[in-house]
Amino acid sequence: MNTYPMKLVTIVCEAYAQDTVTKLLNEVGAHGWTLFAVEGDGSQGKRPADIKEFANIQIEAVVQPEVADKLLERLANDFFPRYAMIAFESEVRVLRREKF
Amino acid sequence: MNTYPMKLVTIVCEAYAQDTVTKLLNEVGAHGWTLFAVEGDGSQGKRPADIKEFANIQIEAVVQPEVADKLLERLANDFFPRYAMIAFESEVRVLRREKF
Amino acid sequence: MNTYPMKLVTIVCEAYAQDTVTKLLNEVGAHGWTLFAVEGDGSQGKRPADIKEFANIQIEAVVQPEVADKLLERLANDFFPRYAMIAFESEVRVLRREKF
Amino acid sequence: MDILDAIHANLLSPAVLFFGLGLVAALTKSDLKFPEPLYVALTIYLLLAIGFKGGVAIAEAGIEKVWLPALAAMALGALIPLWTYPVLRFGGKFSAVDAAAIAAHYGSVSAVTFIAATNYLKAINQPFENYATAFLAVMESPAILVGVVLGKMATKSKGGSDFSSIKTAIHEALFGRSIFLLVGALIVGWLCGKPGMDKVEPFFVTPFQGVLALFLLEMGTVAGRRVGDLKKVGPFLLAFGIVMPLLHGGIGVWLGKVAGLELGGATLMGGLAASASYIAAPAAIRLSLPDANPTFYLTSSLAITFPFNISLGIPIYYEIARWLYR
Amino acid sequence: MDILDAIHANLLSPAVLFFGLGLVAALTKSDLKFPEPLYVALTIYLLLAIGFKGGVAIAEAGIEKVWLPALAAMALGALIPLWTYPVLRFGGKFSAVDAAAIAAHYGSVSAVTFIAATNYLKAINQPFENYATAFLAVMESPAILVGVVLGKMATKSKGGSDFSSIKTAIHEALFGRSIFLLVGALIVGWLCGKPGMDKVEPFFVTPFQGVLALFLLEMGTVAGRRVGDLKKVGPFLLAFGIVMPLLHGGIGVWLGKVAGLELGGATLMGGLAASASYIAAPAAIRLSLPDANPTFYLTSSLAITFPFNISLGIPIYYEIARWLYR
Amino acid sequence: MDILDAIHANLLSPAVLFFGLGLVAALTKSDLKFPEPLYVALTIYLLLAIGFKGGVAIAEAGIEKVWLPALAAMALGALIPLWTYPVLRFGGKFSAVDAAAIAAHYGSVSAVTFIAATNYLKAINQPFENYATAFLAVMESPAILVGVVLGKMATKSKGGSDFSSIKTAIHEALFGRSIFLLVGALIVGWLCGKPGMDKVEPFFVTPFQGVLALFLLEMGTVAGRRVGDLKKVGPFLLAFGIVMPLLHGGIGVWLGKVAGLELGGATLMGGLAASASYIAAPAAIRLSLPDANPTFYLTSSLAITFPFNISLGIPIYYEIARWLYR
Ligand SMILES: Nc1ncnc2c1ncn2[C@@H]1O[C@H](COP(=O)(O)O)[C@@H](O)[C@H]1O
Ligand SMILES: Nc1ncnc2c1ncn2[C@@H]1O[C@H](COP(=O)(O)O)[C@@H](O)[C@H]1O
Numbered sequence A, B, C: 001m002n003t004y005p006m007k008l009v010t011i012v013c014e015a016y017a018q019d020t021v022t023k024l025l026n027e028v029g030a031h032g033w034t035l036f037a038v039e040g041d042g043s044q045g046k047r048p049a050d051i052k053e054f055a056n057i058q059i060e061a062v063v064q065p066e067v068a069d070k071l072l073e074r075l076a077n078d079f080f081p082r083y084a085m086i087a088f089e090s091e092v093r094v095l096r097r098e099k100f
Numbered sequence D, E, F: 001m002d003i004l005d006a007i008h009a010n011l012l013s014p015a016v017l018f019f020g021l022g023l024v025a026a027l028t029k030s031d032l033k034f035p036e037p038l039y040v041a042l043t044i045y046l047l048l049a050i051g052f053k054g055g056v057a058i059a060e061a062g063i064e065k066v067w068l069p070a071l072a073a074m075a076l077g078a079l080i081p082l083w084t085y086p087v088l089r090f091g092g093k094f095s096a097v098d099a100a101a102i103a104a105h106y107g108s109v110s111a112v113t114f115i116a117a118t119n120y121l122k123a124i125n126q127p128f129e130n131y132a133t134a135f136l137a138v139m140e141s142p143a144i145l146v147g148v149v150l151g152k153m154a155t156k157s158k159g160g161s162d163f164s165s166i167k168t169a170i171h172e173a174l175f176g177r178s179i180f181l182l183v184g185a186l187i188v189g190w191l192c193g194k195p196g197m198d199k200v201e202p203f204f205v206t207p208f209q210g211v212l213a214l215f216l217l218e219m220g221t222v223a224g225r226r227v228g229d230l231k232k233v234g235p236f237l238l239a240f241g242i243v244m245p246l247l248h249g250g251i252g253v254w255l256g257k258v259a260g261l262e263l264g265g266a267t268l269m270g271g272l273a274a275s276a277s278y279i280a281a282p283a284a285i286r287l288s289l290p291d292a293n294p295t296f297y298l299t300s301s302l303a304i305t306f307p308f309n310i311s312l313g314i315p316i317y318y319e320i321a322r323w324l325y326r
């Protein structure tokens, strides 16, 4: 099987940011995303996920390297100052290059 | 600590495919898997996870490289044409080689 | 954007271990973690997540390489013999080095 | 103007209004979303409650009253796909597997539509046979099996892996969550009888209508989120999703009368025949006919037929019954 | 010593005691945690129930009785931020955006506080206007919009992305989950009237107080987990979170009297004015003023004002009302 | 043939039948699965309801009636591990830590078994002391602590990390979710008394039996999924899981009589002694004795003793009580 390199960008942030982050994903050219509710602890304190309104989510998107760059840049400039959030990228390999 | 390279195969697909995918994991020689419910967006549209029946799941399996190859091949041939699904692999390192 | 290499350590274990694992994360110097409930199958049998008490969780922490080493060592020595658990590390890249 | 009054009364019931509110929530993109476990909890409750009540009713009426109309209901369910399939295949130009899949949904039934129909009858003080739940229970599976067989025959060539074995379909049709809960609760209710009912009535019966209203709010949002798919399914399926229920509703009412039911029971059998499954059938079909396109069968049963039935359909079937029982 | 008796009775009600139990759970680090879907389910239930009941009450009382006090309530909500903002900005030395955010929370209202107040009145057999829910419904949004405008004016320079558009705030304030459920259920109740109520009463009314007790247990743990943040907010906000409710409570009661309400209704309007939002407002503010610090507005409304109101505040507003209505 | 009648009546109650239905679901691999939050919600409800009711009963009976039998219950719970440990260690050849873990479970109690027992008594119109919930509350922890100490003494050598500190065990045994809810609600109920009960009765009391039936359906699936583990635990533990309850049931009934309880209360104390914990104890033991094998203690308490008690055990303890109270 031929596999092709892609970037997986993972974002953990407060649930309030969901709409703006998925909008950003569309803007920078991601073709899909996956999202789930998480609990967490970080510099802005524990997020116990007890109330929907104050919960955390994790968003994952498999994207082309250029898209990952653009995405991270936008996150750093517009989102990091405002939201409890982390983001990181890693290398993954996919089968259907054209899908991402 | 000595760590050993393994592949992490991640599959995101509609919840209906759960049984057939985990069966496939057994067949190709995975020794375990982890699974959770997710929401997502992709080429086949939003999956809002409102109804159990139409929800998405993410399945992760740490496997030996050969197993990953076999797994991806079977997914590409039998599953991709039928189900809303993506799959990708990445490099991870584990401690207890014999466990995977 | 400058990105910096970090390790992502992923731990899947029974929910009972949550407090001891997050305590360990603090001890070895992780600055945050993310956690969510999962189902799974492994050498110790299926964990169907039907009862909170017998469920599985997945914990992810982005840490510096040295911290990852220490973490894995402690897991191998103190936790693997006692709990249904797997752990693995992978390479990721982050933007704000100082945060992790 | 009887029928307009009947529809009017139905539209102003809390259950239907809450369904409408859910539609509005989805269409205005309000962030109202029921968590999935709440949805599951509500379906479990509704299925257990209706099943249990039906079982107790069977115990009281005696099985000898129930078996004949139940058999008739079952036969009707199994037969419906046989005529809806060609309509879809040749009238609607659907592929064989899509036609089979949609046919399976319209032969099977929607428990919530049934519940809404009992609700309606209660609201207008029309008595009905409580054991009618038995018809709901037996009508769920046969059409699914018929549909799967139709679909398999059409797609025989493909195969290989055990994706699409008929065995999967049978297991799903018989042990799937919704049918299991319904039939299980029916048997439990039948074994307990009245003394059992006395114990659990304040939980399974008294608050039932309120829970239904809450659930229909949720169903409104679920259906509303699929309104955008209406464009994808085309005008044929749109018309199909309204005309077929009317046809099947009439047949069901008539069959109920023939099988010896009272006016109320015949209305319920009409509602059952008219309803299309959107829980049990999608699950079974997705597993056993994975090549069928879910947008077609889900959108038509969930976003067209279901809202039609609970708003306009049920009062219409009732009026048909009244006309037949004059 | 009337007021002490009133407080004593309130403190010994199941709802308040369960709230205390929740606080204890959080403080003793018990692993008691409500799953998030249960929290969502309970809020949906409470909002629908209170809204539906209010709607039925409006249908029975006639809209002409309701509109004037509702308008007064709305105006009060919109005005409160105008004086709380300078108090916070200049008295408390908060940044402009933080002051605006907190002001929005105190002008808006807490549905659970309202419910607790109706509960209290019921417990002491004090009749009240059931349609008061309408005031709750109209008081939620205006202050949020005013607060967002205040915050925007202060932070105009920054901008660019659509983070913080007023449009987002308006959509959230009008179609956010809680306001949507409340207003939607109000309309549904108003359309159904008494016949609809008869059907769903055993679900939406009879068990209501028990559900509230369960929910307050959960709210106790939520508030308790934020007790640690009390240190971060400083003594000014601590005092603000208790003094402002007393002031607004008095104004609300007085306004209720002026607008023609009875003693019970005026008490409820006092409770509404005194309450601070911790669900609708945080959501809207987080989205439209992301630069405001949530620790300030959440801790003060959730961990100070809310517990104060449900334990001491409500009986106090009632006594104020009794004094005004002598 | 009294005892057979008693068992027969119990087996045909909705609660027990729904438990059976859950077993069937698991064994036929139906995809029926309660979402975890629903399970949590149901346990919270059941524990609060039973605790609150018990607390109100204590307030009405007066603490002076309760303390003596409560003390007796507590002592019994603490003592049971002292004889079950050697039986397991030397009779069953279990390792020290496994024997200690299992012993802790059988000394502790199962709230759901207790609830099922009260249900049974209500069904056969046998009055009982409502404050018996207090015995449930005090019997949960002592055996766990004793079991942990036994296990620690056996595994002293190992240590190091704070995994297995006795402190963890104590915190878990006293502030764990289930004991916290039960004791907390007991205190709340005791503080509110009858007036509080009047408010929440339609939520916490009226629908209680129905909720229990729903919960037992879920417990049936949970137990059913562990049926496969029965092979792993061996014949000794199988026998142990049935013989021990019978023995402890007898002792409990006798002790209840000695402590001055009526027939109903003694039956409940028998049921408590006979029951094995499968929620509080596993949590505490997993945290404080992580080297013990969960398959042993979970399978025996959940898949053997629990089903035995709710189906056959409770009627048997009742007959023992009737025989003792002749
Ligand atoms: N080092 C980390 N590893 C994994 N997740 C993290 C880490 N730091 C923060 N997070 C997650 O990101 C969320 C926001 O982080 P923060 O802004 O640091 O509070 C936290 O609640 C965690 O869920
Ligand atoms: N680029 C992507 N990155 C992350 N998840 C994706 C991506 N594309 C699709 N998915 C997930 O895979 C599911 C099925 O994808 P699709 O078949 O494209 O609809 C979606 O619902 C998403 O959860």
Ligand SMILES: Nc1ncnc2c1ncn2[C@@H]1O[C@H](COP(=O)(O)O)[C@@H](O)[C@H]1O
Residues within 6 Å of the ligand: B030, B031, B032, B033, B034, B035, B060, B061, B062, B063, B100, C012, C013, C014, C038, C039, C040, C041, C042, C043, C044, C045, C046, C047, C056, C083, C084, C085, C086
């Ligand atoms: N190879 C694997 N890949 C992914 N997850 C695994 C794997 N093996 C085990 N797990 C997860 O780790 C948990 C504990 O594993 P075990 O101790 O092998 O039973 C399982 O319940 C799974 O959730």
Ligand code: NA
Residues within 6 Å of the ligand: D080, D105, D106, D107, D108, D109, D110, D248, D272, D273, D274, D275, D276, D277
């Ligand atoms: Na049908």
Ligand code: NA
Residues within 6 Å of the ligand: E080, E105, E106, E107, E108, E109, E110, E248, E272, E273, E274, E275, E276, E277
């Ligand atoms: Na206010």
Ligand code: NA
Residues within 6 Å of the ligand: F080, F105, F106, F107, F108, F109, F110, F248, F272, F273, F274, F275, F276, F277
């Ligand atoms: Na015991």
